[in-house]
Amino acid sequence: MKKNIYLYLFIFTALICLYLAVSGSKMSTASNSRIQSLENKVDALKDSLQQSELRALEMQYFSxxxxxxxxxxxxxxxxxxxxxxxxxxxxxxxxxxxxxxxxxxxxxxxxxxxxxxxxxxxxxxxxxxxxxxxxxxxxxxxxxxxxxxxxxxxxxxxxxxxxxxxxxxxxx
Known part of the structure; x- marks a missing residue:
């Protein structure tokens, strides 16, 4: 009987570890995709800022x-x-x-x-x-x-x- 309790405890612990590994992997993938999305937005904003600065410099030419x-x-x-x-x-x-x-x-x-x-x-x-x-x-x-x-x-x-x-x- 003691043997069965240890077996069930081991299986339960193994299932918890498996669940944590899978959910951690999914969270890591989701975080990486969100980071990539934010990096793309930052790059787009940098380009937009650079274009705005060029437009401002162009507008200041006749000044x-x-x-x-x-x-x-x-x-x-x-x-x-x-x-x-x-x-x-x-x-x-x-x-x-x-x-x-x-x-x-x-x-x-x-x-x-x-x-x-x-x-x-x-x-x-x-x-x-x-x-x-x-x-x-x-x-x-x-x-x-x-x-x-x-x-x-x-x-x-x-x-x-x-x-x-x-x-x-x-x-x-």
Whole structure:
């Protein structure tokens, strides 16, 4: 009888060991496949991040902050941030009553005001304007003088107008 108890105990222990070995193997396989899946996702995210960085660098190509030759024009003025200074001066034109004087259109819903500004180099600015419903873009030539005054000259403009199947760009 004692012999049968030891035999049953041995068989029961062997079955537990077999169960643990099989389930451990399955858990290891599942973990390895999950690790591989996560590594693939990390690789995809790295590629996506690299593409985003390249796009950001490409977008910064036409930018005063990244153009050392254009920034050299302002070395004698000792401006800490010429881009910010010029942007602030352009936004000050929004403070006049009515439409912005650089926008050659009359606002239809409200007054046209400049919203976004992209300073391309030491001579050119691209700006977006809107009245809340309608919008357009303007190309501005500017000159930063030694007395820190800024002269803005409108070079070209366009206004997007609504049509039945979408939006149409119109220049005048």
């Amino acid at each position: 005063l902050e990244n153009n050392d030759d254009a920034l050299a024009y302002y070395d004698h003025l000792e401006l800490e941030n010429p881009t910010r200074y010029i942007s602030d001066k352009l936004l000050e034109t929004n403070e006049s009553k009515g439409d912005n004087p650089l926008v050659p259109y009359e606002g239809m819903e409200n007054d046209f005001k400049i919203n976004k500004i992209k300073i391309l180099n030491h001579k050119w600015i691209l700006a977006d304007f809107s009245d809340g419903k309608y919008w357009g873009e303007i190309l501005i030539r500017y000159e930063l003088k030694d007395d820190l005054g800024v002269d803005f000259t409108l070079m070209d403009h366009l206004l997007y107008t609504e049509v039945t199947n979408g939006w149409l760009s119109t220049t005048f």
